[in-house]
Amino acid sequence: MKKRKNFFIDLIMLPLCLIIVYPFFFIVSTSLKPPSEVASNPFGLTLNLTLNNYLYVFENVPILRAFFNNVIITTSSVALIVIFGTRLYSIGIS
Amino acid sequence: MEKKSNELAVKLGNKLKKNLQFELFLIPALFFYTLFIIVPLFQGFGYSVTNLHIKTRATDFVGLKNFIDILGDDIIKNSISFTFMYTLATVVLVTAAAIPLALVFDANSHTKNLQRAIFYFPSCVSALIMGFTWRYLLSSDDGGFVNSIIINVFHGHSVNWLSDPVIAQLSNVLVCIWIASGWNATIYLAYLQSIPHEYYEAAYIDGASYIQRVRHITLPLLAPAMTISVMTLLTGGLKLYELPYALTDGGPMRVTHTFTHAIVVRGITEGNYGRASALAVVLFIIIMVFTYVQVSVMSKREEKAY
Secondary structure, eight states: OOOOOOHHHHHHHHHHHHHHHHHHHHHHHHHTSOHHHHHHOSSSOOSOOOSHHHHHHHHHSOHHHHHHHHHHHHHHHHHHHHHHHHHHHHHHHO | OHHHHHHHHHHHHHHHHHHHHHHHTHHHHHHHHIIIIIHHHHHHHHHTTBOOOTTTOOOOBOTTHHHHHHHTOHHHHHHHHHHHHHHHHHHHHHHHHHHHHHHHHHSOOTTHHHHHHHHHGGGGSOHHHHHHHHHHHTOSSTTSHHHHHHHHTTOOOOOOTTTSHHHHHHHHHHHHHHHHHHHHHHHHHHHHTTSOHHHHHHHHHTTOOHHHHIIIIIHHHTHHHHHHHHHHHHHHHHTOOHHHHHHTTTOSTTTTOOHHHHHHIIIIITOOHHHHHHHHHHHHHHHHHHHHHHHHHHHHHHHHHO
């Protein structure tokens, strides 16, 4: 019972996907706009792009430090979970 | 006879030795678990019957006074009703959205993998960030994104998404559906793909329609997935904090205060640790009872399905 590809499903699902994607598009597009553009045209596309916001973040926010903290917490907790968790598992089946 | 019992003792000793070897590995995990989870938990139970406050630092035993005071606390009434409303609404609506989504993801379409990836994505991002983003998109003036669509495309009136007491609560539920339905659909999809194709083929030959096949094969066999999905929604809803904090900041007029929000306000903002601990104990008991009842009821349903 090989199913045929259903074009109707794509037709319904792609608009729904747009609803899911739009807030992420909004985050990215706002991050690339200069402040004047954010005020005049907050939601749409623009060609007036800038990387100044990213420069500002790297200069004024300790973002590398924050990211490093996340990396430390994630790696150490994953390592401990793998070590202790697999031990628990081997007791479970022995 | 004696020899046999000797052998048994040796066997038992060997087994004990072998198990002990494994159980020694538990000690570090158990140590940290006790230190960081069990001890604070019981400390919290202890504080809940004292009048510990950030100013006095006294820990006098006051019995059940904190628990009785909770009943008359006006911050609690809103937070309990909103927390329960939100939990009920998200459990029902996210499940109602996730099962059809899983069925669609399972069907053969051109952009199947793209759809799955996109719907799963919101659950990878912190709910705090999603809350702040939607706060901007839903902003109540005519310049908000959703409102400008309503006005310009549908020629309707702008809606006070975040400042009307009733609609603000619904907005929280809507954003939760937006975040959670894809993740829950993935759980359903995993179980959906483990259902043997023979069932569907047999039903198809017997002349069952698509609706009948979904109703009598898919839904009963999805019972284990439903137990897990509803449990995560239930516990996530009852201890909800960051989404309404980012989206509506507990407002307007505290209608979107959650139970956890009340604990934070009483404990960290006001420093009334005794009261906050009592609240936390109540929340702990509520979550325990609800989850226990839900899992035991739904596990019985699983057994019936097979």
